[in-house]
Structure formats: structure tokens, C-alpha cells
Amino acid sequence: MLRGLGKLTWLELKIFLREPLGVFGSVVIPVLLFTVLGRTLRSSGPPGAGSSVDVDVPIFGAILIALNAVLSLVTIIAIYREGGILKRLRATPLRPHVILTAHVLVKLLMTAVTLAATYLVGVRYSLIHGDVRMGAFALALLFVTVTILSMGFLIASVVPTARFAQPVGSLLLYPMIAVSGLFVPLHSLPPVLRFLGRLLPLSYAVSLLKGIWQGHPWSAHLTDMLALVVIFLVCTSLSSRLFRWS
Numbered sequence: 001m002l003r004g005l006g007k008l009t010w011l012e013l014k015i016f017l018r019e020p021l022g023v024f025g026s027v028v029i030p031v032l033l034f035t036v037l038g039r040t041l042r043s044s045g046p047p048g049a050g051s052s053v054d055v056d057v058p059i060f061g062a063i064l065i066a067l068n069a070v071l072s073l074v075t076i077i078a079i080y081r082e083g084g085i086l087k088r089l090r091a092t093p094l095r096p097h098v099i100l101t102a103h104v105l106v107k108l109l110m111t112a113v114t115l116a117a118t119y120l121v122g123v124r125y126s127l128i129h130g131d132v133r134m135g136a137f138a139l140a141l142l143f144v145t146v147t148i149l150s151m152g153f154l155i156a157s158v159v160p161t162a163r164f165a166q167p168v169g170s171l172l173l174y175p176m177i178a179v180s181g182l183f184v185p186l187h188s189l190p191p192v193l194r195f196l197g198r199l200l201p202l203s204y205a206v207s208l209l210k211g212i213w214q215g216h217p218w219s220a221h222l223t224d225m226l227a228l229v230v231i232f233l234v235c236t237s238l239s240s241r242l243f244r245w246s
Helices: 002-017 020-044 052-082 085-090 096-124 134-158 162-179 191-199 201-213 218-242
Strands: none
Touching (some): 002 020, 020 052, 052 162, 052 201, 134 162, 134 201
């Protein structure tokens, strides 16, 4: 099973890298937006480690990386389904979870590459300070990405065609940033939006990423991690029931 997973993951990675627009959207755009936003806010905001600029901009970049990975996954699954590729893969000896795990591994790998590029650019332009625990932060981002990928699979399970995959995914995922507590604290939002924010995974993702970025121990964010695990289990369960191979 591991050999088949490795071969399929390598194949999916090569297919992904052959599509320049996919690589540009998943890797280059998040790094560019992070750089432009960071330098703009840095020139107008208070400098120094610990300021809102130093925390919010990197977290926004990390969330953008995760969301782009999910949108890419939704689009690819929809294209594969519409083109009959999923149906043909389903007929191979590989088990269904192996086929889908290969897509997840590719997205996690590209997430790691994008995070590394973002870190190097951030250090180059003094948008990231050297005292950040990047190892712990990278693990937190991968954990968050896996959770949001489960939402991506749920969206991909019900999205009708490849043409609607990207717009539907964007419409469902990007508005979550507004109620995630990233730029506006949850307690400052109106009651309805505050309640909505606590139901959506991005608020817990932002809380976890902010805490790890600022050096908090993992134990200080057990509630965030538990909420993300519950969301992952719910989305995975629903996806297994609703996912269509053709």
C-alpha cells in the first residue's frame, strides 16, 4: 500500500508541477501578497516584534497558503471527476483512501514549500523576526491545512462541475477570514458574526497559529486543536458518504 501511495503521490506531484498556473496560484501568489501587504502595513504601522503588523501579516500569509491549497484540491478533484479520471483510478487495485491521500500529501508538500518561500522572503524584507519558532509554526500550519483540506473534500464531494469548483470554493472559504478574528478580534464583532466565527474552523486556526507564532506552548491551545479535530472528523465523515467518483 505504501509503495502504491508513493508512486501515485509522485505522479500527482509531477502532474501538478506541469501546470504553471496551478504552481503560480498556489506558491507565487501567496508569497507576493504576503510581501506586498507586509511592506505596506510595515511602512504605515508600528514596527517591532509583537506588534499587530508583525503577527497579523504572517498569520494572514499562512491562512492564505492553506486556503489556496484547499481551492487547488477542490478544482483538481472536480476536473478528475468530470474527465473520468477518478472513475478509472477507482477501478485500479489501489484503495480509495490511498488515492485521496496522495492528493493530500501533494498539497501538504506544496504548503511546506510555500511556507519556506514565505519565510525566506519575510526574513529578507524584515517582515519576520528571527526569534519565531518556525518548526512549531510549520507543524501548526500543516495541522490547520489538513483540517481545512477535509472541508475541501466535502466541497469537492458536492460541487457539480470543474467550472464551478473554484468559484464555489472561494465563495465558501474566503469570507471566513472576515469572522476569523485575524484583523478584528472576535469579541469586537456583532453577536451574530461572533457566533458564526465560533462555528467556523478558521477562527480556531487563527487562534492556534497566532499563539504558536508568539511562542505560546501547545497546551495553551488545546481547545483550538480539539475544535479543529472535531471539524476534521465531521467533514471527513460527511465526505465519505457524499463523495462521488463519477
